[in-house]
Amino acid sequence: MRDLFAPYACPSDVLRLLLEEAWGAGAHLLQLDGRKAFIGICRYQDKDVDLNPHTDALERNLPAESGHSLKAQLSANIYIDIPESGGELELWGVEPTEDEYARLRGERTWGIDRDKVGPPRTVIKPAPGDLLLLNPRQIHAVRPSGDRPRITLGHFIGFHGEDRPLELWS
Ligand SMILES: [Fe+2]
Numbered sequence: 001m002r003d004l005f006a007p008y009a010c011p012s013d014v015l016r017l018l019l020e021e022a023w024g025a026g027a028h029l030l031q032l033d034g035r036k037a038f039i040g041i042c043r044y045q046d047k048d049v050d051l052n053p054h055t056d057a058l059e060r061n062l063p064a065e066s067g068h069s070l071k072a073q074l075s076a077n078i079y080i081d082i083p084e085s086g087g088e089l090e091l092w093g094v095e096p097t098e099d100e101y102a103r104l105r106g107e108r109t110w111g112i113d114r115d116k117v118g119p120p121r122t123v124i125k126p127a128p129g130d131l132l133l134l135n136p137r138q139i140h141a142v143r144p145s146g147d148r149p150r151i152t153l154g155h156f157i158g159f160h161g162e163d164r165p166l167e168l169w170s
Pocket residue numbers: 054055056136140
């Protein structure tokens with residue numbers, strides 16, 4: 001990623017530095033079993049790909065014995081390119097429990113059928129260069145790109161308390 005952005009700084013690196021400087025207890029990469037997480041995943045969402053309504057929760061993707069629990073999780077998305085038509089972020093403002101989410105997901109391996117959640121409460125059309133923070137434990141989705149691919153950098157910020165470092169991963 002650094003090579004791709006050179007000679008400019010990779011936006012994910014700048015975000016990490018700013019969080020480390022701004023947050024009293026600092027910010028560092030999430031560590032699991034002595035290994036550091038990657039941050040700054042680049043999502044290349046091709047034309048017509050629907051990123052269905054879903055929620056993101058760190059605990060869902062970790063082995064139960066990891067004992068990892070967060071007080072809150074934020075997404076920080078940096079928008080690199082956005083199609084002329086489509087590619088809007090949709091927000092429902094609803095935070096289902098894990099059980100409720102599993103029921104909504106049904107037989108699907110990932111995400112929720114759009115007809116199960118109705119219309120979103122808010123629709124945002126990001127512009128290249130924007131950074132948006134959202135609560136990923138609330139239902140969100142991305143509308144399909146109508147023309148060119150939608151390119152973003154994704155980051156998660158884990159909050160353990162006011163006096164604890166932020167944890168970062170993708
Ligand atoms: Fe998400």
